[in-house]
Amino acid sequence: MKYLTVTGTLLDEDYAFLRGGLLEQLDTLDLRDAEIDTIPDYAFGKRIVSTGAICLILPKNIEYVGKEVWSAFEFCNLIVTGNYPCFEASSNVCYDYNVHIEASDENKYCTNIIQEDEEHNPYLSVYSKNEEELYFINTASRGRIFKVKEGTRWIHPNAFKGITFEHQFTLVLPSSIDSIGDCAFMYTGLIFPTSFSTDYNFPFSDYCDGRIICESKEPPLLGKDVFEKSIFFSNSCLYVPKESLERYRNTPGWNSAQEIRTIEGMGDSSVPGNKMATRLNVQTNGENYRISSSCELHSLSCYDVYGHLLSIQTGKRHSFTIRRDDISIPYIIIRARFVDGTNETVKLIP
Template structure:
């Protein structure tokens, strides 16, 4: 009898101990989650006072409702952003993110539903649009423009992405709010605004790289261009010509091409200071409309305005230029021999995000494969003479 009781007690221990262990682990995980995922209502009290000391050391995902004060942005810049994977302002009562608010720290930011404006150089990284698409201020440097994305269930906006282009537009596809190259180093045709587009929204291409050898094509349906849509541009020269184009390039060294198929010049809003796209590009329009464009606001700022029909008839061949750098592969590294002095070389992943920059490079340079990212790394070389070259490196 006694032996049976002992056996039952042993069996109960075998059942209870794992159960107690699991409960303890769940409690521990819940406690950890409390420290890493935090939601606060800010505005009445400073954000810093709403977080415990433990949360300030371990926080990964911060959700804010209410609003943020100037001192809250300063607190975030002061070190908290370095800990965060996500700052979620979806339900915050914020319509403007002030200039310089979140500094240069890379972050994933969920924008407020009521957002209207992002101030000059407010932040960098990826931002998810949850409401109307905001007006974007100046990006202080060429690599500080946020990358905009939307979720598939967004009620008002539609996301289009193909091999070369990322584009955010209205559900009826009549307004384009944002467009950029998905992978600019390997864009193999023009950046084309879709047929049926009537409006290019304010700041749509503001602060983007302009690859002068690639065309930007605007459709005949276009009737207006918003403020600063093509302002504060960063021009860049590539040594490899784009191929598979609808139109040939304008054939002038270091001069880009914008093609506008609309016979009536679309209304052009404010341009502002800074680099305007027309400072670096020729404009090609229907021949019958050239004189109209030469006197139209905004369009008359282009370097030259020429006939689209003559551009179509160009017989110049635009085959891809061969790489000038010689690359030798070793088991664990690549040896790169450059034809002339290199200013710097930047490495990008396939989404176009820079993760390494090398300067003061010798004519012969070795790079280890374990530094490269899968499936391949894009190496963008800037030579001291102002020319550029792009190559692909496989780990």
């Protein structure tokens, strides 16, 4: 095991030295006692420098962790030893399964809570010591339903910023939640399956790509840009108590959800039919793709493999055209929305 402990501070040339080959040899980089309150953007590089995992122990005085700090590693087990810092996220790279964040055993400010998903797989979340503020949920277990612990009052700023969720990921917010911090869901992505995915309707047949179940009768207060450029939120259905439906529909921020429904009616679908039966026809003449349907289309949205929106075409019609030269490698994801409110998804290669 190759373990490096750093005390004092790290200068730009020190980070450059680490990127120059030392990181590839380490199992653990211990910054616990380093005099560092900020780790700069891209401190460890913009590409994977290690073929294995690394344990990164953060300084006790850390306040800010810059963009893509752990994207340089194939997998990063990140240990918080002091106050939970602000984690920045890039607008064009979502992180999802290459980081696990937890609090150290001796942490005076944060604690680890272990819960189970719908398949009884354990997942760890980081909360404040009094368990009233959620900092982070490790969703890398690829479960579909994750619950914020009852009694939680706040969601930390940037808590989910930049995370990519599984298709039909469900996040449950308990009735105790009363506020969500700045940028908490900014840049969150969503993995879209093709029309032929075998689990497309899991776990509900309500035609939603994602779900947020908010059990609070009063819409929680939102900070700045909570759902800004969030593919996950813009493609999710929001489920709320029946008595609170109109409150959420009239509350800025919350009312930007794709659709707001009642918890009591969860799983019900107003659109009959088999979602698996594709209504799309994809043709190419070499230079262009033509996506058409006998059913009227409302819009066509294009996403990259990280779930970022690339472009959108709107206008009620029966066909749309996409230039093959505009398609990025390895493929893009096309989400067709029909005027009846249903969606279908296909992949297009360059």
